Amino acid sequence: GEDVEQSLFLSVREGDSSVINCTYTDSSSTYLYWYKQEPGAGLQLLTYIFSNMDMKQDQRLTVLLNKKDKHLSLRIADTQTGDSAIYFCAETFTGGGNKLTFGTGTQLKVEL
Amino acid sequence: DVKVTQSSRYLVKRTGEKVFLECVQDMDHENMFWYRQDPGLGLRLIYFSYDVKMKEKGDIPEGYSVSREKKERFSLILESASTNQTSMYLCASSSGEQPQHFGDGTRLSIL
Numbered sequence: 001g002e003d004v005e006q007s008l009f010l011s012v013r014e015g016d017s018s019v020i021n022c023t024y025t026d027s028s029s030t031y032l033y034w035y036k037q038e039p040g041a042g043l044q045l046l047t048y049i050f051s052n053m054d055m056k057q058d059q060r061l062t063v064l065l066n067k068k069d070k071h072l073s074l075r076i077a078d079t080q081t082g083d084s085a086i087y088f089c090a091e092t093f094t095g096g097g098n099k100l101t102f103g104t105g106t107q108l109k110v111e112l
Numbered sequence: 113d114v115k116v117t118q119s120s121r122y123l124v125k126r127t128g129e130k131v132f133l134e135c136v137q138d139m140d141h142e143n144m145f146w147y148r149q150d151p152g153l154g155l156r157l158i159y160f161s162y163d164v165k166m167k168e169k170g171d172i173p174e175g176y177s178v179s180r181e182k183k184e185r186f187s188l189i190l191e192s193a194s195t196n197q198t199s200m201y202l203c204a205s206s207s208g209e210q211p212q213h214f215g216d217g218t219r220l221s222i223l
């Protein structure tokens with residue numbers, strides 16, 4: 001079945017870039033997503049990329065997709081304390097309708 | 113903006129009770145989903161629905177059921193609550209292949 005993996009924790013200094021990584025096993029992925037969850041809140045869609053794209057940039061966010069290695073990353077430029085949250089990658093896949101398979105989430109801590 | 117509303121942010125119930133979690137969306141989305149979130153496990157799909165009166169089992173449906181009598185409302189039911197169902201429950205909705213939008217979650221404690 002589908003499997004999506006992320007490291008559990010990442011700590012960066014304010015102003016540095018953060019890179020959150022994700023690997024997935026399903027070669028029939030259609031879309032790949034990044035969601036952000038702040039403490040006590042639901043999930044907020046940050047960005048998503050179609051599986052035949054390599055890169056997508058949206059202001060401070062850059063998504064890179066290496067389809068050969070099944071590796072997805074989210075780069076946050078000029079990381080701020082307000083970026084502290086849990087970040088989830090997720091995928092939909094061919095034949096799966098609109099069902100999402102989530103990674104375990106990466107807790108990003110931004111230090112002053 | 114899409115609005116997905118979950119009826120309670122926090123809920124405390126007792127073992128054996130029948131528990132209803134309600135979710136309403138205001139964007140006429142045909143797809144609705146229920147997940148539970150546990151530390152270190154991410155989000156796991158319990159049940160989903162692609163249309164009124166339609167339901168499909170997700171990855172962890174045991175101990176749960178759902179109801180979708182109206183397009184905007186998707187209810188999750190714990191038939192006889194147990195302590196291992198203490199968790200954060202998240203509802204989401206979407207249209208077609210568009211991204212899912214999430215509610216704020218219900219933190220459920222079963223004592």
